[in-house]
Amino acid sequence: MRPSHKVLLASTLGISILAASAGAFAQQAAAKPETLIKWRQSVFQVIGWTCGRVKLALDAANYDKEEVIKAATALAAVSNSGIGPLFAAGTEQGKGWHDTAAKPELFAAGSKVGEIAGNLARETNELVKVANSSDAAAVKVQFGKVTATCKACHDDYRVKPS
Amino acid sequence: MRPSHKVLLASTLGISILAASAGAFAQQAAAKPETLIKWRQSVFQVIGWTCGRVKLALDAANYDKEEVIKAATALAAVSNSGIGPLFAAGTEQGKGWHDTAAKPELFAAGSKVGEIAGNLARETNELVKVANSSDAAAVKVQFGKVTATCKACHDDYRVKPS
Numbered sequence: 532m533r534p535s536h537k538v539l540l541a542s543t544l545g546i547s548i549l550a551a552s553a554g555a556f557a558q559q560a561a562a563k564p565e566t567l568i569k570w571r572q573s574v575f576q577v578i579g580w581t582c583g584r585v586k587l588a589l590d591a592a593n594y595d596k597e598e599v600i601k602a603a604t605a606l607a608a609v610s611n612s613g614i615g616p617l618f619a620a621g622t623e624q625g626k627g628w629h630d631t632a633a634k635p636e637l638f639a640a641g642s643k644v645g646e647i648a649g650n651l652a653r654e655t656n657e658l659v660k661v662a663n664s665s666d667a668a669a670v671k672v673q674f675g676k677v678t679a680t681c682k683a684c685h686d687d688y689r690v691k692p693s
Numbered sequence: 694m695r696p697s698h699k700v701l702l703a704s705t706l707g708i709s710i711l712a713a714s715a716g717a718f719a720q721q722a723a724a725k726p727e728t729l730i731k732w733r734q735s736v737f738q739v740i741g742w743t744c745g746r747v748k749l750a751l752d753a754a755n756y757d758k759e760e761v762i763k764a765a766t767a768l769a770a771v772s773n774s775g776i777g778p779l780f781a782a783g784t785e786q787g788k789g790w791h792d793t794a795a796k797p798e799l800f801a802a803g804s805k806v807g808e809i810a811g812n813l814a815r816e817t818n819e820l821v822k823v824a825n826s827s828d829a830a831a832v833k834v835q836f837g838k839v840t841a842t843c844k845a846c847h848d849d850y851r852v853k854p855s
Contacts, residue, residue: 561749570742576735577771587723601774608770609739612763628790 564619568627571617574609581606582681585658585674594667603662606677607655615648637688644688650680726781730789733779736771743768744843747820747836756829765824768839769817776810799850806850812842 562570584602588595623638625631637644654677661673724732746764750757785800787793799806816839823835 570738573735573738573742576732577739580732580735581774598775605770605774608767612743612767613760 564621564625565627567617567619567622568625568631570627571614571622572627572629572631574614574617577609578606578681581609582674582678585670589667589671589674596662599662599670600659603655603658607652607659610655611652615645632690632692634688634690640688644684647680647684650683651677654680726783726787727789729779729781729784730787730793732789733776733784734789734791734793736776736779739771740768740843743771744836744840747832751829751833751836758824761824761832762821765817765820769814769821772817773814777807794852794854796850796852802850806846809842809846812845813839816842 581602585599585606588599588602618633618638620638622631623633623635654673658670658673658677661669743764747761747768750761750764780795780800782800784793785795785797816835820832820835820839823831
């Protein structure tokens with residue numbers, strides 16, 4: 532797809548969160564808002580599941596390097612897969628598996644959200660590198676950087692869990 | 694963790710689906726059945742989301758290679774991340790986001806399920822390679838092999854969607 536066409540699509544759909552490719556735009560244009568919300572809630576469950584596995588491995592008496600590599604690889608791939616289109620216009624409110632926990636501020640934050648998403652992508656990629664090359668102590672430091680990016684977004688843009 | 698300890702854990706938990714590492718066992722021992730079911734339902738949503746993105750890219754007038762690589766990479770990483778422990782003993786029935794769609798036969802299928810999961814892991818890894826090195830025609834062929842592994846498992850072990 533030509534760049535000019537991409538820009539036109541982006542403009543038409545009013546998407547401001549993250550850069551997204553043409554295929555991703557096609558999908559979000561085709562999917563219902565509740566489906567997009569369901570997918571993004573599932574993505575964050577998988578992020579939570581894989582982060583939980585890394586934490587358990589770090590807390591265990593015997594460090595399981597293979598387990599951390601598998602969990603971190605899935606975490607990074609999902610974090611880098613292009614989540615932005617799941618926050619398309621029309622998904623500011625609504626129910627996927629449950630009512631969206633995204634605050635209205637998220638959809639108005641523009642480039643700030645892209646920056647946070649970029650931080651998550653970068654720090655999870657780094658976690659995979661550290662998991663493959665280093666021991667538990669180094670993984671713990673890098674995992675702290677990953678969870679800091681999670682917290683930064685939750686603090687500003689997620690409704691507090693009840 | 695020593696191999697003998699791993700075997701003991703596996704035996705104690707009665708897990709027969711997929712090989713799983715010690716950290717994964719620790720997590721499933723700690724998590725409630727409904728949480729495990731929620732996680733696995735989320736994993737399959739992410740698999741569906743990423744497969745859908747590949748299909749849309751293949752059906753589009755202009756093939757978006759970058760989009761397919763991102764979607765396939767997430768698909769493969771999740772498929773290879775160690776899903777087996779999410780089917781731990783105690784999760785044969787119950788509700789995550791919804792009632793589990795896994796048939797009782799899945800939990801009694803032993804090595805057959807490990808074989809199917811291995812097929813999914815292998816074919817999705819191959820999809821990433823093909824997506825990076827080839828064009829839409831080759832990706833379409835390999836994507837067919839991926840969805841064939843999905844269908845093989847659904848036919849035998851998933852309750853038909855109503």
